[in-house]
Amino acid sequence: MLNYSHALQLNSIPYKVGALARAGFKSMSIRLYCGWPRLPQGEPVQGGTMGKSVLIIGAGIAGLAAGSYLQRNGFTTHIFDQHTLPGGLCTAWERQGYRFDGCIHWLMGSSPRSNMHHIWRELGAGELNYLEWDIFTVIKLSDGDRFTVYTDPDRFEAELSRLAGPDDSPLIKSIAAAIRNMSRFDLPAAWDKLTLPEAARILFALPGALPIFGTWMKLPIASLLARIASPKLREALSGLYSGDMGDFPVAGLFMMLGFMSKKSCGYPLGGSSAFARSIEKKYLSLGGSISYGFRVDRILVENGKAVGIAGEKGELRGDLVISAADAHDTVERLLGGRYRSPGLDKAFASFRRFPSLLLLGLGLKGDFSSYPHSYSFPLKQPLVLEGGELTLLGMGIRFFSFDPGAAPAGKTAAMVMISTTNDSWWTELRARDRSAYDAAKEESKRRIIAALDSELPGIASAVEYSDLSTPATLIRYTNNWHGSYEGWLPTIKTMGAKLPRTLDGLAGFYMLGQWLNPGGGLPPCGIDGRRLAKRLCQAEGRSFRADA
Ligand SMILES: Cc1cc2nc3c(=O)[nH]c(=O)nc-3n(C[C@H](O)[C@H](O)[C@H](O)COP(=O)(O)OP(=O)(O)OC[C@H]3O[C@@H](n4cnc5c(N)ncnc54)[C@H](O)[C@@H]3O)c2cc1C
Structure with a gap:
């Protein structure tokens, strides 16, 4: 199961009561109910001398980012999360000494070489050590050759040339040039923190970066692949995308590789949970408070204004309500579909979602550090899962040998990530017949491990622990629509699309997070939280401060 820790649930009670008291919720009588602070019905959250009170869902x-920036700007915030941990999708879970990381592969802004890093530092994640990749991934091709995705543009260009024929030479040169240009350029996420050298660098690199936001932004990856003469190079580059991402703008690939090349797109040692915990810690240190295990079922509205939230654990009132939870659930269930916006309705009806996932964590006896940290390969036999509804022709594995805390000494944590859109197959099976669901998980594990062993002989006998998270797990623990792991798929049409943060006819209410930013990912979450706090400061007529 993903992220469930009974011990943590019980241990966290004193902390939560303390956090509420610290935040000035003194008038509230805290009673414990099923191990959680029970909030009295209709109790108002006191903004008091601290300014407006803000209730945040998620x-x-x-x-966490919205709460963190609002706290340092005089708002009193309280966050509610249905789960027992911070981070939502940005998470990892520990089992028998192994840490199975369910999220970060690459984080834009991991080093000060990108302006985005200001935001991670402000949020408390600047203290972590980040590992920057020299090799992003290795893809085995059908002829047995291996395509190594180097993050150095010169090596990447040489690798593409090695796989291609001379006809592809001009295209390879323009791909490498675009990555180099993107590496020199930056996307200012925190304009107010732009230093003079940063601004000069961006201006200098702008002419080279413009085609990325023009030509390459309008070119879907499928069209780029169609332009390639060499079938081998085409196979290699298509290995960077899953089949349903043909409409992904090529510019997105160049941005990622550009940020990797400038060494600001790495992995936080300690993993996704350490990343989320560092942001939670900063938020709490600013006086914010969190109720875990509190599922919000309703947003209270009076006279066209959001005035509070309600769930089984109680009802709370505040001056403003922010939903950083799943957008579809917020609109349809928490607000009963009464408040809408044409922009969001269009997205719900026509944008495509990132799929859900099967995430298999493997605890391996032995040292696998000689393997690439990320490796994918074609399967010798198709792998059939989900009662025949999912057939895979290839798969990938991540070995976490690069993160010393991910496994006991001499052992290795590994993860297999398999996309699926059959979330209902898992949720319905789990609801209908729990033992059949457990059996399906066991059978899936067995088949996936056997498929791995056919490529990496001996790995099956090294498995001493395995843990499978299904779309049903993902939905239970994060409440994301259809168990999507990153919101809307970025396409030529949706990338950069502006979705509204408010709903028509509803005052005192805002939304943010991955579902408001097609393409999803962690950076938009940090940027969104900062922007919303700025906007609320402006509305209050006060200047915004980002530093604690
Ligand atoms: C396997 C995987 C790999 C990824 N890799 C990367 C990567 O390498 N780089 C990157 O940038 N991004 C990556 N992402 C995407 C990134 O993790 C997400 O886009 C981002 O974390 C979304 O954050 P969020 O706050 O918008 O939403 P969420 O993380 O979904 O948070 C929403 C929170 O709201 C809570 N909630 C929902 N409903 C309620 C309710 N009714 N009441 C109370 N609480 C509620 C949930 O419990 C959850 O904690 C990855 C995601 C996954 C799963």
């Missing part, structure tokens, strides 16, 4: 990175 302790994912977006909710």
Whole structure:
């Protein structure tokens, strides 16, 4: 199971009561109910001398970021999360000494070489050590050759040339040039923190970066692949995307590789949970408070204004309500579909979602550090899962040998990530027949491990622990629509699309997070939280401060 820790649930009670008291909720009588602070019905959250009180739904990175920036600007915030941990999708879970990381592969802004880093530092994640990749991934091709995705543009260009024929030479040169240009350029996330050297660097690199936001932004990856003459190079580059991402703008690939090349797109040692915990810690240190295990079922509205939230654990009132939870659930269930916006309705009806996932964590006896940290390969036999509804022709594995805390000494944590859109197959099976669901998980594990062993002989006998998270797990622990792991798929049409943060006819209410930013990911969550706090400061007529 993903992220469930009974011990943590019990241990966290004193902390939560203390956090509420620290935040000035003194008038509230705290009673314990099923191990959680029970909030009295209709109790108002006191803004008091601290300014407006804000209730935030969701302790994912977006909710924590909004809370963190609002706290340092005089608002009194309280976050509610249905789960027992911070981070939402940005998470990892520990089992028998192994840490299975369910999120970060690459984090834009991991080093000060990108302006985005200001935001991670402000949020408390600047203290972590980040590992920057020299090799992003290795993809085995059908002829047995291996395509190594180097993050150095010169090596990447040489690798593409090695796989291609001379006809592809001009295209390879323009791909490498675009990555180099993107590496020199930056996307200012915190304009107010732009230093003079940063601004000069951006201006200098602008002419080279413009085609990325023009030509390459309009070119879907499928069209780029169609332009490639060499079938081998085409196979290699298509290995960077899953089949349903043909409409992904090529510019997105160049941005990622550009940020990797400038060494600001790495992995936080300690993993996704350390990243989320560092942001939670900063938020709490600013006086914010969190109620975990509190599922919000309703947003209270009076006279066209959001005035509070309600769930089984109680009802709370505040001056403003922010939902950093799943957007579809917020609009349809928490607000009963009564408040809408044409922009969001269009997205719900026509944007495509990132799929859900099967995430298999493997605890391996032995040292696998000689393997690439990320490796994918074609399967010798198709892998059939989900009662025949999912057939895979290839798969990938991540070995976490690069993170010493991920496994006991001499052992290795590994993760297999398999996309699926059959979330209902898992949720319905779990609801209908729990033992059949457990059996399906066991059978899936067995088949996936056997498929791995056919490529990496001996790995099956090294498995001493395995843990499978299904779309049903993902939905239970994060409440994301259809178990999507990153919101809307970025396409030529949706990338950069502006979705509204408010709903028509509803005052005192805002939304943020991955579902408001097509393409999803962690950076938009940090940026969104900062922007929303700025906007609320402006509305209050006060200047915004980002530093604690
Ligand atoms: C396997 C995987 C790999 C990824 N890799 C990367 C990567 O390498 N780089 C990157 O940038 N991004 C990556 N992402 C995407 C990134 O993790 C997400 O886009 C981001 O974390 C979304 O954050 P969020 O705060 O918007 O939403 P969420 O993380 O979904 O947070 C929403 C929170 O709201 C809570 N909630 C929901 N409903 C309620 C309710 N009714 N009441 C109370 N609480 C509620 C949930 O419990 C959750 O904690 C990855 C995601 C996954 C799963």
